[in-house]
Each structure stands twice: as C-alpha cells, then as structure tokens.
Amino acid sequence: MFSNIDLEKLLSLFKYIPDDPLLFSTAEFLFFFFAFLVFYAAFSKSRNFRVYLIIVFSLFFYYKAAGLYFLLLVFSSVFNFYAGKSIQSSGESYLKKKMLLIASVAVNIGVLFYFKYTNFFIDIVNHIKSSAITPLDIFLPVGISFFTFKALSYVIDVYLEKMEAEKSFRDFLLYVSFFPNILAGPIDRAPEFLPQVKQDLQIPEIYIGRGIFLIISGLFKKVVIADYIGVNFVDRIFEMPTRYTGVENLLAVYGYALKVYCDFSGYSDIAIGIALLMGFKLMENFNSPYQASSIAEFWRRWHISLSSWFLDYLFRPLQMKFRSLRTLGNASALIVTFLICGLWHGASYTFVLWGAVHGLMMAIALFTKKPRQKFYEKLGISNSKVLHAFQVFITFHLIAVTWVLFGAANFSAAMDMFSQIFSYFKGGVFPQFVQAYPVVLALIITGYILHFVPKSVELKVSELITRTPLPAKAFILAVAIWVVAQAKSADLQPFIYFQF
Amino acid sequence: MISERLKKTILAVLNLEDYNITRDTKATEVPGWDSLNHINVILAVEKEYQVRFKNIEILKLKNIGDLQNLVDSKVS
Numbered sequence: 297m298f299s300n301i302d303l304e305k306l307l308s309l310f311k312y313i314p315d316d317p318l319l320f321s322t323a324e325f326l327f328f329f330f331a332f333l334v335f336y337a338a339f340s341k342s343r344n345f346r347v348y349l350i351i352v353f354s355l356f357f358y359y360k361a362a363g364l365y366f367l368l369l370v371f372s373s374v375f376n377f378y379a380g381k382s383i384q385s386s387g388e389s390y391l392k393k394k395m396l397l398i399a400s401v402a403v404n405i406g407v408l409f410y411f412k413y414t415n416f417f418i419d420i421v422n423h424i425k426s427s428a429i430t431p432l433d434i435f436l437p438v439g440i441s442f443f444t445f446k447a448l449s450y451v452i453d454v455y456l457e458k459m460e461a462e463k464s465f466r467d468f469l470l471y472v473s474f475f476p477n478i479l480a481g482p483i484d485r486a487p488e489f490l491p492q493v494k495q496d497l498q499i500p501e502i503y504i505g506r507g508i509f510l511i512i513s514g515l516f517k518k519v520v521i522a523d524y525i526g527v528n529f530v531d532r533i534f535e536m537p538t539r540y541t542g543v544e545n546l547l548a549v550y551g552y553a554l555k556v557y558c559d560f561s562g563y564s565d566i567a568i569g570i571a572l573l574m575g576f577k578l579m580e581n582f583n584s585p586y587q588a589s590s591i592a593e594f595w596r597r598w599h600i601s602l603s604s605w606f607l608d609y610l611f612r613p614l615q616m617k618f619r620s621l622r623t624l625g626n627a628s629a630l631i632v633t634f635l636i637c638g639l640w641h642g643a644s645y646t647f648v649l650w651g652a653v654h655g656l657m658m659a660i661a662l663f664t665k666k667p668r669q670k671f672y673e674k675l676g677i678s679n680s681k682v683l684h685a686f687q688v689f690i691t692f693h694l695i696a697v698t699w700v701l702f703g704a705a706n707f708s709a710a711m712d713m714f715s716q717i718f719s720y721f722k723g724g725v726f727p728q729f730v731q732a733y734p735v736v737l738a739l740i741i742t743g744y745i746l747h748f749v750p751k752s753v754e755l756k757v758s759e760l761i762t763r764t765p766l767p768a769k770a771f772i773l774a775v776a777i778w779v780v781a782q783a784k785s786a787d788l789q790p791f792i793y794f795q796f
Numbered sequence: 797m798i799s800e801r802l803k804k805t806i807l808a809v810l811n812l813e814d815y816n817i818t819r820d821t822k823a824t825e826v827p828g829w830d831s832l833n834h835i836n837v838i839l840a841v842e843k844e845y846q847v848r849f850k851n852i853e854i855l856k857l858k859n860i861g862d863l864q865n866l867v868d869s870k871v872s
Binding site: 456457458613626 | 834855
C-alpha cells in the first residue's frame, strides 16, 4: 500500500519544480535515464519508436528544467524547420533568400534577446538617460542560448548550401531538443547530427567504453573537483575578496581557472558520454585548453562547439567584409566577434569586457606576430621546447587573469582581487592555508596534473574500459557513481554555464 | 584539376615549397591556411585573377575545387 505522501513524492518527480532541473549528477536523473535506457534497448529495432521516445524524454527533461517554457523549444523547432524549408525553396532568387535568412535570424535573436537581455538594456538606458524604468519580470529559460544557436546554425547552413533542408519535422525536433546537449551543449551541427537520427541503431563497443569513461571523468571533474573546491574555497574568496589575503586571492585565481574548466567540460563530458551510450556521436567540446600556447589556440580547444560557431557564422562573414583591410580587417572581425561572444555568456558588463579583452589580446598577437618571430629567431629559440613551455605558461596566466572578470560578481570585486594580490600579499599565510585546506590544495594540484596528461594516456584508459566485458563495465560505472556520491558536497552546486 | 596558376598563388601566400592540392583538399588541411590567413589567400587569388568575389560566394566554398570553379566562372 502506498500512503498519500509517497504517491505525492512520486508524482512530484514528474513535475516542474523551479530551480530543480534534472542535473546529470543527480540520483533523479540516473533513475529516469535508467528507465529510459530499458525502453530504448527493448525497442531498439524500431527507428520510429526510438525517435519518439527520445523526443518525449527530451521534452520531459526540458520541462523539468523550465516548466511550460518547454513550448519555446517546440516553437523554435517549428519556426526554424519552416525557415529552412522556405530558404531552400526560394531557389535562384538571391534577394528573397537573403531576406528570408535575415528574417529568421532576427526572430531567433529577438527571442533570445527578449528573455536574456531586456533587463540589461533597460539598465543601460536607465544609466544613460538617468531614467528609472522598472526592470521586467522575465523568466530565463535555461539553455536558451544553446538551443537558439543550434537552430540558427541549421538555418545558416541551409542558406550557405552546406546541407539540404530537413524533410522530416520529427527528426528536426529531435535535433533541436536532444536532451543530452539541450541545457549546456555541445552546440551540435545539423549536417553531422541529423544523419545519425536516420541510421539504424548501432552502438559499437567503442562508444560504450568511451561513453562510460567520459561519464566517469565528467562526474569526477564536476562533483569531486569543481564543486568541492568551489564550495569550500574559491566561491568564498570570490564573494568577498577583501576579507582574504593576497596569497589566498592568488590561489583562488588558480582555483577558479580549474573550477570553471572542470565544471563546464565535466558537464560536456557527461553529455557526450550519455549520447554515446544511446549511439549518438556529439561534437568534441574541450581539448585540454590550458595546454594552448596562444589565446587563439585556447579558443580552438575551449568550448569548441561555441568557438567554431562564432568562427563560421560571425567571424568569417565579418572577415570577408573587411578583407581589403588585411590584418586590420582580421583584427576588427576578431574584436567584434569576441565582444558578442562575451555578451553571449551573460547579460552584464563584466562578460562583455571579458570578451573584449580576449578579442584585443588576439588582435595584439596578430600585429606583433612577425616581430615576435624575428625576435625568437635572433635568440635561436623558435620552435624550441623552451619557447613553447614559456608560451603555454604566459597564455595560461593571461586566461586565468581574464577569468577573474568572468567569475567576479562585478567589476569592482574583480579589481579588489587584483589589489589584494598586489598590495596585501602576506606570503606568510601560505603554510596556514596548507594546514586549513589540505584537500582543496590537493585537488587543485591533482586537477592541473591531470589536465597536462597527454591525450594518448586518456585514450588508452578509455580503450581499456572498451575491452572489459559488459558486467565489468557496469561494475566500474557503479563504483564510480558510488565514489562520486560520497564526495558530493552537501550543497548542490548548479553548473556555472546554466545561467547562459 | 586545380590549375597550376591557382596552386602557385596559394602556395606563394602560405610560403610553401610544394603541397599536393586536389579538388577535394580543404583549406584547413593545408599547412598555414588557418582562419586568419584565409584573408590573405582570398586577397591573393582575387589579385592574381583581377576579380572580386562576393562575400557569400566565398562563404559557400567547401574545398579548393569550389574555389577553382568560382575563379573559372569569374574569368570566363
């Protein structure tokens, strides 16, 4: 017999509860995902059933995160499906095609703008005009930046004739709403994703091995490293930097660089891993970004699905427009692209500034490329390991410094951190810090060491998991989940990227 | 086939002695032809053939075969 309370509890699992999405690292998600997999496997022979099952589960997953706003997802799918169709069928009429593209981009960006940036712009207007327009009460549907960009890439790809418009609305809806990447990416591209929907289900051994490896490493990065050092150290310093010495602020800067990487790439790893278990290969999203030897290389390794989006759909068109200016054209395109990339990350000045600084750093690198090369040749160190190590070191520190803008509550808090580091360092506090936070320190060091492990080692480990028999795989995953559950902090930390 | 003239133009911009360029070769596969250098390659091709491409024509290119076709369509 179920008592009323139990039934209510059970029902509430299916209901939308504000600020309580089905995070991949929760027991609720595991429960639902396991049930989903049972049906998925049982009906693996029928493509129709499989596709509908993923769609229903995806819409439910998004409903749990955003309530009735899951209809926005449906609207985006319907709108962009027909946008793609009409762009394709406008045939040779170049002007009509272009107008249709502009209209579709305007609607997509308009919706995104309304939900995410209205209040930011009210704020700006209030500042400029000294007016007092009250901010609107607007709900921000999670993942809107991600699925809007995913849908936009499809429309632009059809426009640029990189692909044919999709004929099946059902398959397109699956592309837009696919639950593993709906909340925080990877922002997959239609030409690679849609053919996978149309295939018969086949899950090679290597997908399962790699999938399990990614889920385990993702949980470790997110729950063990990012959450732990966040709750217990980094977040406290970022909240009130002036309460701590410079040495603690400096360690928090290093800690935050690791935390933001582990938090976000951990989430991506789990998303990619879950998709692999379902037979879908998503885009690679992170490739040891702190191993980069330049800011430009960092952006080829960090949030790859977003940076390549900006490269293809914003930077390249701008670059071609400005091409008669040569290097100056490249630099202008870079700065505009990264200003918008900053704004994409959040509706605040600090994000815009963060993007601007990245664009500026790359522009400076462009203009100084030749003299730098000549200088290295004079010293006889071009292409040497020493130079490479030096460049990685400098690049990492430039990025770590810009992360302060990204992570701080506002500009003055960011400046406080720097002023603490430069004018109130108190190096003598370090031994006390080691005593007070041994686990935090150990995790930061472990995190960075793991980050610099060569990719070949990582591939060997995932190969090893691939080669173990299925029951052993299940056992490894179960043990990993148990370990992660033990390590889970009392407070559930939301993924940093959800606010975007 | 990629014409000798187009190939020479591309290799000169990228400071390459020789590189096997076919119709299916993608820009990213050629050493030094990255997203930033792209601007220089396109400008060099435009200069060599005394043509001006539309932005959209460049954005639609998928490989060097497409670039050859575009050049041919402008020159003839």
